[in-house]
Amino acid sequence: MTAPSHAIPSHHRRRQVIVTVLALAIGGVVLAQPIGAEAATLGPGYDWHGQATSHLGGYLDPDGSVSYCINAGAPSAIGRVTTDAGIVEQVNGLSPASMTQLNLVLSRHGNTGDDNTAAAVAMAVWSIAGNADYQAEGGDAFVLGRAPASERAAIQALADGYRAEAAAYVPATGSATMALSIDQGNHYLGVLDVVATPASSAGTITLTNAVFADSNSPTRAGVADGAHLAIRGTPPSADPYRVMATGDFGAPGGPAANVHLYTTSGAQTLTASGISRPLAFSASAMDAADRLVPGVTTPPHLPVVSG
Amino acid sequence: MIVRRAALVAIVAVLVAGLGIAGALASHPAPHRTASQAPTTRPTGDATTPYHPLSATAIAALPEVRYDAVVAGLAASTDPPVNATGAADAAYSIAADTPIYGSDRMTPIARFSATNFLGKPTVVVAIEMDGDWARVLTPARRALPSQSGGRAPAQTAGWIRTAALIDPVVLPRRIVVSLAAQTLTILAGQSVERTFRVGVGTPSTPTPHGVTGYLQARYLDPAQNQTRHPVQLTSLHSSTADEPFGGGDGGLIGAHYERTATGAVSHGCIRLSTAAIETVNSLPLGTLISIEP
Numbered sequence: 258m259t260a261p262s263h264a265i266p267s268h269h270r271r272r273q274v275i276v277t278v279l280a281l282a283i284g285g286v287v288l289a290q291p292i293g294a295e296a297a298t299l300g301p302g303y304d305w306h307g308q309a310t311s312h313l314g315g316y317l318d319p320d321g322s323v324s325y326c327i328n329a330g331a332p333s334a335i336g337r338v339t340t341d342a343g344i345v346e347q348v349n350g351l352s353p354a355s356m357t358q359l360n361l362v363l364s365r366h367g368n369t370g371d372d373n374t375a376a377a378v379a380m381a382v383w384s385i386a387g388n389a390d391y392q393a394e395g396g397d398a399f400v401l402g403r404a405p406a407s408e409r410a411a412i413q414a415l416a417d418g419y420r421a422e423a424a425a426y427v428p429a430t431g432s433a434t435m436a437l438s439i440d441q442g443n444h445y446l447g448v449l450d451v452v453a454t455p456a457s458s459a460g461t462i463t464l465t466n467a468v469f470a471d472s473n474s475p476t477r478a479g480v481a482d483g484a485h486l487a488i489r490g491t492p493p494s495a496d497p498y499r500v501m502a503t504g505d506f507g508a509p510g511g512p513a514a515n516v517h518l519y520t521t522s523g524a525q526t527l528t529a530s531g532i533s534r535p536l537a538f539s540a541s542a543m544d545a546a547d548r549l550v551p552g553v554t555t556p557p558h559l560p561v562v563s564g
Numbered sequence: 565m566i567v568r569r570a571a572l573v574a575i576v577a578v579l580v581a582g583l584g585i586a587g588a589l590a591s592h593p594a595p596h597r598t599a600s601q602a603p604t605t606r607p608t609g610d611a612t613t614p615y616h617p618l619s620a621t622a623i624a625a626l627p628e629v630r631y632d633a634v635v636a637g638l639a640a641s642t643d644p645p646v647n648a649t650g651a652a653d654a655a656y657s658i659a660a661d662t663p664i665y666g667s668d669r670m671t672p673i674a675r676f677s678a679t680n681f682l683g684k685p686t687v688v689v690a691i692e693m694d695g696d697w698a699r700v701l702t703p704a705r706r707a708l709p710s711q712s713g714g715r716a717p718a719q720t721a722g723w724i725r726t727a728a729l730i731d732p733v734v735l736p737r738r739i740v741v742s743l744a745a746q747t748l749t750i751l752a753g754q755s756v757e758r759t760f761r762v763g764v765g766t767p768s769t770p771t772p773h774g775v776t777g778y779l780q781a782r783y784l785d786p787a788q789n790q791t792r793h794p795v796q797l798t799s800l801h802s803s804t805a806d807e808p809f810g811g812g813d814g815g816l817i818g819a820h821y822e823r824t825a826t827g828a829v830s831h832g833c834i835r836l837s838t839a840a841i842e843t844v845n846s847l848p849l850g851t852l853i854s855i856e857p
Contacts, residue, residue, distance in 0.1 A: 442682040442783055443783070448792075485791070485792055486791075487784070487791035489786065558681075559681075559787070559788075560681065560814075560818075561809070561816070562795060562809075562816045562820060563769070563815055563830070563832040563833050564788075564808075564820075564830060564831040
């Protein structure tokens with residue numbers, strides 16, 4: 258006796274196979290698309306006789322940013338599939354310094370809706386990212402032909418300005434110094450002075466053997482340049498002691514050596530502004546001399562004037 | 565007969581002589597002095613009176629003239645008045661705790677401690693020199709306004725032995741505050757060096773006037789929000805309130821930094837701008853400060 262057949266009838270099996278194959282095909286097609294891939298579209302700038310393939314300016318990316326070609330002479334990315342490759346620290350074999358200059362121009366001027374600005378940024382980007390290829394394609398004189406004659410001088414001036422700005426850029430650095438002073442009339446008291454650059458710096462200070470007089474806390478956040486903070490010693494014992502202060506500071510910083518990359522197979526590679534790298538630095542200070550602990554366990558009372 | 569005549573003559577002579585003596589006595593009555601009369605023209609403890617130094621124990625038993633003390637025997641500094649031209653040309657220290665005497669220069673009533681509340685040498689300002697004696701200003705009160713009909717001297721004085729004064733510090737300048745003009749002026753002799761606009765007491769918490777005190781100490785105090793410019797503690801006190809601002813330190817009149825440093829805005833203190841406090845802070849302790857109406 259044969260076991261009851263639970264097998265699926267053959268016509269049903271064929272239908273299942275067909276559905277499965279179709280599902281796999283559709284899913285496979287979906288899975289085969291690059292993540293975030295869409296076609297870049299024309300952004301601000303100018304086109305030679307309306308031809309999108311001869312564009313002087315930026316391209317609009319799916320995320321709304323404006324990107325720029327770094328491969329002068331490569332086919333246009335319009336109409337092709339562009340993939341968002343994210344933040345990268347290296348394109349076209351550029352040095353970190355050149356990457357910083359590229360990000361500087363893109364960050365400060367690239368996200369624009371102005372045609373002249375976009376055209377100038379494109380010219381500056383080509384000269385930073387691949388000047389040899391750019392010059393081989395004819396350089397500024399060639400690409401400016403895509404812009405109206407009335408705008409070419411203005412675009413050239415902007416481009417020259419962006420190049421000079423990038424070449425002159427010195428990455429921001431931060432530093433801080435702190436100094437502790439002792440009130441010679443009362444060794445419990447003193448002041449912590451902070452000097453930090455840039456002026457936008459802010460830090461968190463931690464005291465050892467002392468607290469900030471107005472908060473009674475050994476830590477304080479958001480300490481800015483020029484802070485003059487009263488402290489009160491908290492001696493660990495009856496022996497002479499010193500107060501120490503450590504500070505961790507930060508500041509906004511500037512463009513880092515990276516860009517946002519968009520790749521198009523067989524066509525121009527596009528770049529948009531990258532990210533900035535905040536500054537981080539530290540400082541410390543210690544009493545130059547010992548603080549003496551008087552015979553009383555609490556700081557002596559100071560006369561309170563009428564005010 | 566002759567004997568009777570001689571006797572009569574003798575009797576008459578005796579009577580006449582007796583009348584003459586009685587008359588002479590009647591024209592020069594015996595002196596009368598009440599126990600309540602006291603000498604007023606000259607202290608009894610002057611240069612001719614031997615001075616007997618007190619023992620250390622006796623000195624230690626005397627009340628200390630601190631900023632928060634009330635010592636009844638001290639004189640008001642306007643009795644006699646301080647020389648308005650700035651008699652104090654130097655401030656001194658003292659080598660040891662020093663007794664302070666009353667106006668009679670015989671009764672010790674208080675003492676200066678050699679060091680003050682900051683542990684620094686006490687500043688002593690002499691406003692009159694009389695041989696071996698110096699009249700000095702003190703930082704204590706002699707009475708509370710609440711116990712004196714609502715008004716008490718803002719500044720006190722006493723006498724110490726001149727020999728106790730050591731380490732003179734020249735005082736080339738003095739401070740004059742005008743409540744009416746709300747100004748503080750730095751004078752070198754009679755020459756005006758600088759004048760600042762300042763804040764003074766409100767009508768209900770007035771700054772004392774018609775009085776001269778001195779800068780007795782200076783210090784930073786986070787509890788009073790004074791962390792950048794030291795409080796300039798004077799020897800003066802409120803003359804109308806025990807404590808115009810509460811607390812228990814004795815209605816102290818100071819000169820200190822305040823962001824709002826103009827107008828009748830304080831509890832008696834002199835409120836100063838940054839420029840003013842930095843100038844005052846540069847003056848030696850002991851510098852006289854006179855407050856005019």
